[in-house]
C-alpha cells in the first residue's frame with residue numbers, strides 16, 4: 587500500500603483522489619447520509635464517533651455499527667477523524683502509557699472495519715479556535731467562522747470556551763468536547779512549564795508507541811495543523827509551518843506518520859505557501875489526506891473563512907489542486923468548513939450547502955487538471 591511519489595506519478599492515469607465529507611453520526615448531525623450521497627462525486631466520509639471522549643477505546647461494535655450504516659448509504663468510510671489524543675499524553679504524564687495502549691486498540695479496531703487513515707492533532711487544550719462562529723460577510727449576507735486576535739485580547743481561555751459552546755447552535759463542535767474542557771484551569775496551569783521542545787518529545791513518545799501498530803495494520807496517521815497557525819494563550823504549538831512538519835515527520839520516520847494538510851489552517855498565516863508545502867510533503871509521501879478550504883485575510887492575525895472559490899479568498903485553489911495532482915493524486919480530500927448560506931441553520935462551519943458547492947468546485951478543478959495533463 588505504500589508507494590513513493592515517483593511510483594504514484596507513474597500510476598497517475600489510474601488513480602484518483604477521493605472526495606469525502608465530514609459527518610457526525612445519526613442524531614448528532616442534521617445532515618443525512620442520503621444528502622451526502624447525492625453530492626456529485628462523493629465517495630465517502632471522513633467519519634467520526636463524536637460521542638467518544640479523548641483517551642477512550644473506540645469499541646469494535648460501535649465502529650462496526652457506524653461503518654455498516656455508512657456503507658448501507660452507498661458511501662465509504664476509509665477515513666476517520668478526531669481520534670483525540672488524551673492531554674496526559676501531550677503533557678507527558680505517567681498515565682500516558684495506558685492512553686497510548688487504548689489508542690493502539692482503537693487503531694486496530696478501526697483497521698478491522700476498513701479504515702485506512704486516522705486524522706488527529708497534537709494541539710494542547712484547544713483544537714481550532716475562532717472569535718466569532720457566524721460573522722456576517724458584508725458582501726453577500728452569508729456568514730462564516732472568523733478570527734481576530736484583537737478580540738481575543740480581552741478574553742481568557744475560559745471565556746472563549748464558554749462563548750464557543752454558547753454560539754454553536756446546540757451542536758457539538760470538534761475539539762470542544764465538554765469533558766475535555768472541564769479541567770481547563772488545571773490543564774492550562776500545567777502547560778505553563780511545557781516548552782515546544784518538551785511537547786515534541788512527548789509527541790515522539792506517542793508516535794513511537796503507536797506507529798508500529800499502524801504499520802502492522804496498514805493505517806496511516808494524519809496530523810492536523812494548529813488552527814490558527816500560530817501560538818495562542820502562550821500555549822506551546824508545534825504544527826503550523828513546513829519547518830514544524832519537517833520535525834514531526836522526522837520524529838518517527840514511517841509512511842504511516844503523515845500530515846492532514848488543512849489548507850485553511852496552515853493558510854491562516856500568509857507566510858505559509860500552501861502549494862509549496864503540499865509539493866514538499868507530497869513528494870515525501872507524507873500527506874495522508876487534505877482538508878481544502880479558502881481564507882480571506884483581513885489584517886494581522888485576522889481572517890475569515892471564505893467560499894472555496896479562489897477569487898473569494900486569498901488561497902489559490904487551482905495551484906493547490908495542481909500540487910495535489912502532481913505529488914499525491916491518490917489522496918483523500920474533504921471540502922472543509924463552509925459558510926452558512928441560503929438561511930441554513932446548522933453546526934457552524936459544517937453546513938450542507940456551501941460544503942457541497944466546495945466539493946463540486948474542487949471536483950471541477952480536478953477534472954480540468956486531469957484532462958489538461960492527459961493532453962500534454
Ligand code: DNO
Nearest residue numbers: 667668705706707713760810
Ligand atoms: C476542524 C477540524 C478539526 C480536525 C481535528 C482532528 O474543523 O478540521 O477539528 O478534525 O483537528 O483531530
